[in-house]
Amino acid sequence: MTASNEGSRLIDEMKAQSGQDPADCYQCAKCSAACPVTAAMDLLPHQVIRYLQMGLEEELSNSKTPWICASCFTCAARCPRDLDLARMMEGVRLTVLRKREGNKFGPADLTPEQLEKLPQQALVSGFRKYNK
Amino acid sequence: MRYRYFPGCTLKGQAKNMENTTMAAASALGIELVELEEWQCCGAVYPLYEDELISLLSPVRTLAAAEGEPLVSLCAACHHVLKRAQELMQRNEEARDKVTDYLEIEYKGEGRVLHFLEVLRDDLGFDKLAEMIKKPLEGKKVAAYYGCLLLRPSKVMQFDDPENPTIMEDFIKALGAEVVKSPYRTECCGAYLSVTEEGVARDTVAKILQSARNAGAEALITACPLCRYNLENCAADDGKEPVQVYYFSELLAEALGLQYKQLMAEAKERRRVASDSK
Numbered sequence: 046m047t048a049s050n051e052g053s054r055l056i057d058e059m060k061a062q063s064g065q066d067p068a069d070c071y072q073c074a075k076c077s078a079a080c081p082v083t084a085a086m087d088l089l090p091h092q093v094i095r096y097l098q099m100g101l102e103e104e105l106s107n108s109k110t111p112w113i114c115a116s117c118f119t120c121a122a123r124c125p126r127d128l129d130l131a132r133m134m135e136g137v138r139l140t141v142l143r144k145r146e147g148n149k150f151g152p153a154d155l156t157p158e159q160l161e162k163l164p165q166q167a168l169v170s171g172f173r174k175y176n177k
Numbered sequence: 178m179r180y181r182y183f184p185g186c187t188l189k190g191q192a193k194n195m196e197n198t199t200m201a202a203a204s205a206l207g208i209e210l211v212e213l214e215e216w217q218c219c220g221a222v223y224p225l226y227e228d229e230l231i232s233l234l235s236p237v238r239t240l241a242a243a244e245g246e247p248l249v250s251l252c253a254a255c256h257h258v259l260k261r262a263q264e265l266m267q268r269n270e271e272a273r274d275k276v277t278d279y280l281e282i283e284y285k286g287e288g289r290v291l292h293f294l295e296v297l298r299d300d301l302g303f304d305k306l307a308e309m310i311k312k313p314l315e316g317k318k319v320a321a322y323y324g325c326l327l328l329r330p331s332k333v334m335q336f337d338d339p340e341n342p343t344i345m346e347d348f349i350k351a352l353g354a355e356v357v358k359s360p361y362r363t364e365c366c367g368a369y370l371s372v373t374e375e376g377v378a379r380d381t382v383a384k385i386l387q388s389a390r391n392a393g394a395e396a397l398i399t400a401c402p403l404c405r406y407n408l409e410n411c412a413a414d415d416g417k418e419p420v421q422v423y424y425f426s427e428l429l430a431e432a433l434g435l436q437y438k439q440l441m442a443e444a445k446e447r448r449r450v451a452s453d454s455k
């Protein structure tokens with residue numbers, strides 16, 4: 046475990062590209078109470094921020110949570126510190142995806158039945174979220 | 178009342194029904210929706226990192242193509258992407274310059290960007306709509322399902338109160354139906370998780386449907402094709418009468434007394450004739 050926040054590229058980029066500073070979070074966990082999909086997560090949303098505060102990039106890259114996050118923006122709507130956690134989740138996803146070998150999902154993962162029935166919106170958003 | 182209309186890819190595909198019923202209803206209400214001449218898919222998700230400029234090219238091109246006229250869409254996801262892209266163009270000069278230089282267009286974030294429900298509420302007015310209803314849906318118990326994308330983030334979307342919205346309930350009332358309020362009406366349906374993590378979407382959908390049914394709803398309305406897909410396809414078959422899921426526009430067309438099923442058959446026939454004669 047490398048618990049250092051200093052010189053973390055993820056955090057620097059996050060501040061610049063999402064306007065969110067994990068240090069502003071006071072760990073009240075209201076986001077985790079609001080999140081509709083915590084049952085499938087290995088880290089709760091407020092724990093993701095705690096890991097960000099501690100600079101635990103590698104642990105975050107291996108967590109399931111950012112890929113379960115549906116970008117529903119409920120956490121951000123409830124946060125008393127006005128933090129947009131959905132943007133921070135996106136940041137964690139992008140650090141993985143931008144390494145280019147990290148694509149999570151492609152057309153080959155779909156069954157013909159899914160291709161027949163899924164609305165176009167689901168396919169486009171799925172590819173956008175899990176691919177670069 | 179004239180608007181530019183951005184359909185988006187889903188409304189020409191799986192959600193054709195939302196477009197057909199809206200078009201029929203709009204013309205009955207004296208609302209002119211003029212489809213943009215050239216358009217592309219909006220990208221379906223708004224880029225949450227502000228250096229993901231490539232994802233902004235399509236929505237910004239669409240925004241500029243409205244030429245300052247109000248721009249209307251029907252799909253919750255399209256509206257979300259367009260509205261947030263517009264807000265970014267107004268707020269972030271650097272991103273704006275890069276995107277508009279690349280596209281070789283002028284755009285500074287001007288023009289109203291509206292969801293069709295906002296047109297009904299703010300421009301036509303629900304009182305006026307209620308007067309124009311020909312076949313009120315009397316006794317039909319209808320719940321609103323908002324989902325995420327129309328409401329949040331509320332500072333940008335400015336659609337309604339994100340925790341206690343009323344626009345869809347007021348719409349249901351204007352159609353003469355009975356409003357049923359269910360506590361899960363603003364919860365996420367699971368969105369694209371139905372593609373990669375279907376089990377997660379099954380859980381979220383079960384809660385939403387159960388909550389609507391417990392509140393007494395027989396039908397539920399949505400403005401989002403993916404919500405509809407999830408609510409219909411990720412629902413557990415528990416042997417009880419399922420809650421019917423409709424696009425808001427389907428009930429609107431019905432309450433206006435429009436024979437939209439017939440209209441759709443006619444449109445299909447026209448497309449068939451057009452493609453045969455190519």
Ligand code: SF4
Binds near residue numbers: 070072091123125128
């Ligand atoms: S709700 Fe906001 S302040 Fe509270 S733990 Fe979540 S991100 Fe931190």
Ligand code: SF4
Binds near residue numbers: 079080082090116120
């Ligand atoms: S945006 Fe992600 S983390 Fe936040 S409430 Fe929704 S699913 Fe949970």
Ligand code: SF4
Binds near residue numbers: 115323401
């Ligand atoms: S698919 Fe959603 S997550 Fe369901 S988008 Fe429609 S508004 Fe919400």
